[in-house]
Amino acid sequence: MLTDVEQERLVDLLVGTAEVIGDQLRTSAAVFMVADLAAYPLPLLERALSACRRELKGKLSLAAILERIDDGHPSPNEAWAIAMRAADERSTVVWTEQTRDAWSKALPLVEAGDIIAARPAFLEVYTRLVKDARAAQQTATHQISLGADSSARDGVLQQAVAAGQLVHEQVAEFLALPSTTPAFNPVALLAGRVEASPEADARTRARLAELAELLGCDPKEQAA
Structure with a gap:
């Protein structure tokens, strides 16, 4: 919700935009429009009004502004392409709530x-959900669906951050997922030897050295 100061700024933007495109908008009418845009x-509103100044001639309407608000909802075909990636359980997907819910139906x-039938089923549900979200003036919020392939995960999440769909705090814990490679050689440990893996950090190597001392053997590092 816009603050009082932002609402006053928006009134000025509406009146000024109307004047630029050859229209006249009374302040009282602008206040009503602000109530619908707040x-x-x-x-987002500044960018929409900028588009209005470039594209409209003669009349500024609420509908014209709403059409130009980039609320973050992908087009139906874009959403379908994103959702289809979720068919592969290895893939990490960043999608909107509406995309996720429509995918669950398809x-x-x-x-x-039956992909041929799945697509129109998805598009029908997605279009309805986005229409409802826009009627409630809800911008898109993106969520993470983690895939099993951790090696491809970072690129997807970092791209979502770069696109402004997620913030770093939302993805940091997933980017920091530990490697599945053990810090030591378990087979060597069964044989009475302590061998650190190449991925082991200094703290882990120090703890392994303590373990080797307790076992009475010399700690060794495997070659990379």
Whole structure:
């Protein structure tokens, strides 16, 4: 919700934009428009009004502004392409709530091998969900669906951060997932030897050295 100061700024932007495109907008009318736009962040509204100044001639309407608000919801076909990546359990996907929910409706058809029927089923549900979200003036929020392939995870999450879909704090714990490679050679340990893996850090090597001393053997490092 816009603050009082931001709402005053938006009134000025609306009146000024109307004048630029050859329209006249009374302040009282602008205040009514602000009431319908106040749920959106000011930067989104500023970009929408900039587009209005470039594209409109003669009349500024609420509908024209709403059409130009980039609320972050992918187009139906874009959402379908994103959702299809989730068919591979190895893939990490960053998607909106509406994409996720529409995919859950289409998934039984996908699992049955009927992609042709799954696509229109997805598009129908997704279009309705986005329409409802826009009616409630809800901008898109993105979520993470982690895949099993950790090696490809970082690129997907970092790209989402770069695109402004997620913030670093949301992905940091997933980027820091530990390697599945053990810090020591378990087979060597069974044989009475302590061998650090190449991935072991200095703290781990120190703890392994303590363990080797307790076992009465010399700690060794495996060659990389």
